[in-house]
Amino acid sequence: MSVIRELQADILICGAGIAGIATAYELAVVHGLRDVVVVDPRPPLSLTSDKSSECYRTWWPAGPDGAMIGLMRRSYERLSTWAAASDNRFAMNQRGYLYLTHDPAQVARWQQDATESTQYGAGSLRIHTARGDAYRPAPPQGIDPSLDGADLLWGDALHRHFSYLDRALAAGLHVRQAGWLSAQQLGMWLWEQARASGVRLLRGQLVAIEQRGGAVRAAQIALEGGAVPQRIATPRLVIAAGPMAAELAATAGLSLPIYNELHAKVAISDAQGIVPRHAPLLISDEAVHLPWSDEERALLREEPALRGLLERFPAGAHLRPDGGASSQTVLMLWPYHAERVDPPRFPPDFSAVEPEIILRGLATLLPTLLRYTERLPKPVIDGGYYSRTAENRPLIGPLSVDGLYIVGALSGYGIMAAPAAAELFALQLQGLPLPSYAAAFAPQRYAEPSYAARMAAWGDGQL
Numbered sequence: 001m002s003v004i005r006e007l008q009a010d011i012l013i014c015g016a017g018i019a020g021i022a023t024a025y026e027l028a029v030v031h032g033l034r035d036v037v038v039v040d041p042r043p044p045l046s047l048t049s050d051k052s053s054e055c056y057r058t059w060w061p062a063g064p065d066g067a068m069i070g071l072m073r074r075s076y077e078r079l080s081t082w083a084a085a086s087d088n089r090f091a092m093n094q095r096g097y098l099y100l101t102h103d104p105a106q107v108a109r110w111q112q113d114a115t116e117s118t119q120y121g122a123g124s125l126r127i128h129t130a131r132g133d134a135y136r137p138a139p140p141q142g143i144d145p146s147l148d149g150a151d152l153l154w155g156d157a158l159h160r161h162f163s164y165l166d167r168a169l170a171a172g173l174h175v176r177q178a179g180w181l182s183a184q185q186l187g188m189w190l191w192e193q194a195r196a197s198g199v200r201l202l203r204g205q206l207v208a209i210e211q212r213g214g215a216v217r218a219a220q221i222a223l224e225g226g227a228v229p230q231r232i233a234t235p236r237l238v239i240a241a242g243p244m245a246a247e248l249a250a251t252a253g254l255s256l257p258i259y260n261e262l263h264a265k266v267a268i269s270d271a272q273g274i275v276p277r278h279a280p281l282l283i284s285d286e287a288v289h290l291p292w293s294d295e296e297r298a299l300l301r302e303e304p305a306l307r308g309l310l311e312r313f314p315a316g317a318h319l320r321p322d323g324g325a326s327s328q329t330v331l332m333l334w335p336y337h338a339e340r341v342d343p344p345r346f347p348p349d350f351s352a353v354e355p356e357i358i359l360r361g362l363a364t365l366l367p368t369l370l371r372y373t374e375r376l377p378k379p380v381i382d383g384g385y386y387s388r389t390a391e392n393r394p395l396i397g398p399l400s401v402d403g404l405y406i407v408g409a410l411s412g413y414g415i416m417a418a419p420a421a422a423e424l425f426a427l428q429l430q431g432l433p434l435p436s437y438a439a440a441f442a443p444q445r446y447a448e449p450s451y452a453a454r455m456a457a458w459g460d461g462q463l
């Protein structure tokens with residue numbers, strides 16, 4: 001007699017992050033599938049999906065096929081429809097991303113990227129050279145689907161509309177189909193509907209995937225406090241395990257091309273009101289030297305362990321206000337040293353110097369932030385892993401074991417990609433017509449001999 005108790009599921013989803021929850025919603029609510037079970041030892045959305053900066057954008061590098069633009073535009077369509085249907089329960093705004101540079105030469109690169117992206121539906125580029133009168137500011141709350149593409153603001157046009165920025169900035173690229181939302185509220189809104197449509201949650205950790213004849217047959221789940229694993233017979237298992245996806249696939253004998261990169265998010269209280277509460281996401285789009293006083297520079301030069309702080313740092317420091325009108329919180333991020341950590345460690349370790357480095361990097365956009373370096377407001381650091389592929393495209397679809405699938409490798413864009421990723425997966429599962437970007441995200445793409453060589457030439461577009 002078996003000591004293992006047995007359950008059944010038609011579809012078992014491993015992971016209750018945004019990927020697993022959006023997938024459960026799609027299968028049960030949109031497609032009416034029954035007998036869907038989600039398994040996770042943690043509370044829903046509590047590992048990576050509540051650590052994000054919760055931003056979205058449809059403006060992505062085109063790559064060879066515009067696939068990321070297609071995916072994100074579909075997500076935006078769905079998110080804006082859901083926002084309208086839910087009385088904007090997840091507080092989606094469309095303030096945009098404002099990329100900034102001191103270097104006029106950067107503008108030619110933005111224009112080149114825009115020429116490629118607009119071919120794939122990213123919207124047009126409007127150029128404002130003087131006062132920028134034709135530029136439409138974004139509404140601080142809610143969305144405006146008529147705003148798309150991007151506005152390139154040169155010199156005075158930039159400073160007229162964004163007077164709080166460093167006067168030496170040469171130009172800004174305001175990407176319009178972009179902004180942020182509450183990922184927790186979005187996830188809970190999807191989850192409540194999935195539960196109401198019959199999706200069950202099992203609290204436990206998937207520890208083994210059983211196969212017979214090259215096909216999934218069952219999964220074993222270690223239940224909290226349970227000495228004996230729970231066996232669930234299932235013909236279809238979806239890996240939505242975020243940073244643990246590769247480990248889990250390995251238990252089925254598969255090697256996935258995924259690695260984990262540690263990314264920190266720093267929150268400080270902007271008690272001096274340096275970042276306007278209505279600001280868009282502000283991004284430094286140029287390599288920078290951190291601003292130090294002459295005295296600080298001399299001290300750093302003398303200390304070998306700290307000399308690196310005088311080197312050039314990469315582009316990508318970004319910040320946005322967080323919370324309602326009465327909040328003072330500002331979120332700051334800068335993956336200036338994205339470190340690979342495999343297997344991922346929990347809780348992750350963050351360097352204590354990170355907040356000051358990020359703050360100084362952002363002071364190249366808002367010099368008054370340097371006031372906070374005298375007495376740094378107590379920062380809250382959290383974050384997690386970008387679980388990603390080398391070319392920074394997700395893995396969505398069937399794996400080489402029959403009945404085994406993945407919705408994963410969602411890197412630093414999983415919140416914004418989840419609506420379209422889950423939809424794509426549900427279409428694949430049921431053999432329905434697929435959108436044009438499906439093949440670009442299918443795990444089988446690596447079987448094509450020239451794929452690795454071709455992808456090495458693409459920019460990954462990651463923040």
Ligand SMILES: Cc1cc2nc3c(=O)[nH]c(=O)nc-3n(C[C@H](O)[C@H](O)[C@H](O)COP(=O)(O)OP(=O)(O)OC[C@H]3O[C@@H](n4cnc5c(N)ncnc54)[C@H](O)[C@@H]3O)c2cc1C
Binds near residue numbers: 019042043046048263
């Ligand atoms: C600092 C930071 C900033 C970010 N900013 C943004 C942003 O602005 N916009 C954006 O779109 N994205 C952003 N992201 C990325 C986004 O947060 C992730 O892509 C997304 O949360 C991944 O969701 P997931 O469901 O794949 O993984 P997770 O949220 O990690 O969920 C995976 C779940 O699987 C479960 N699990 C793992 N192994 C097992 C097992 N064996 N059995 C059962 N359950 C298991 C885990 O417990 C977990 O609950 C950011 C990420 C970070 C770290």
